[in-house]
Amino acid sequence: MTIIISIKPRFSQLIFAGAKKYEIRKTPIKNRGEKLVFVYESAPTKAIVGSFKIKEVFKQAPKTIWDLWKEALGISEREFFEYFKGRQWGYAIQVEQPKRLKRQIPLNELRTIEAAWRPPQSLQYLKENSEIKQFLKIASCVREIHTKK
Numbered sequence: 001m002t003i004i005i006s007i008k009p010r011f012s013q014l015i016f017a018g019a020k021k022y023e024i025r026k027t028p029i030k031n032r033g034e035k036l037v038f039v040y041e042s043a044p045t046k047a048i049v050g051s052f053k054i055k056e057v058f059k060q061a062p063k064t065i066w067d068l069w070k071e072a073l074g075i076s077e078r079e080f081f082e083y084f085k086g087r088q089w090g091y092a093i094q095v096e097q098p099k100r101l102k103r104q105i106p107l108n109e110l111r112t113i114e115a116a117w118r119p120p121q122s123l124q125y126l127k128e129n130s131e132i133k134q135f136l137k138i139a140s141c142v143r144e145i146h147t148k149k
Helices: 009-017 062-072 077-083 107-113 131-148
Strands: 002-007 022-025 036-041 047-060 090-106 123-126
Touching: 002 009, 002 131, 009 036, 009 047, 009 090, 022 062, 036 131, 047 062, 047 131, 062 077, 062 090, 090 107, 090 131, 107 131, 123 131
Parallel strands: 002 036
Antiparallel strands: 002 123, 022 090, 036 047, 047 090
């Protein structure tokens, strides 16, 4: 399973700096098979900037998520509870092996691969035969090669 997840630049930067260990979501996320997540950094960046692996997904009451992982969420208490306002459940995605791509892949370039592609509001599961998925896997491998040199 390969996912593209939209994240605001300030949170994306915290993930790649190693300070944000959990990404929070209001909606469930499938937790099966390969767990590769590509990070689409929303405006003003509008580009795929890196990836991470999902170690675990936790479904908890928002207060429990806050109590357990507040130091690793990269968000203020006020923002956190405003985000989950009225929600019985929240989802905490445990981030593992965050890696920046050597080069960001801007939205306009992604649309040269699949003209109708739209960045997700929250997250998007990529189909096995998706040209975007194949392109991102190659871009990710190139990043790995450059990192090991």
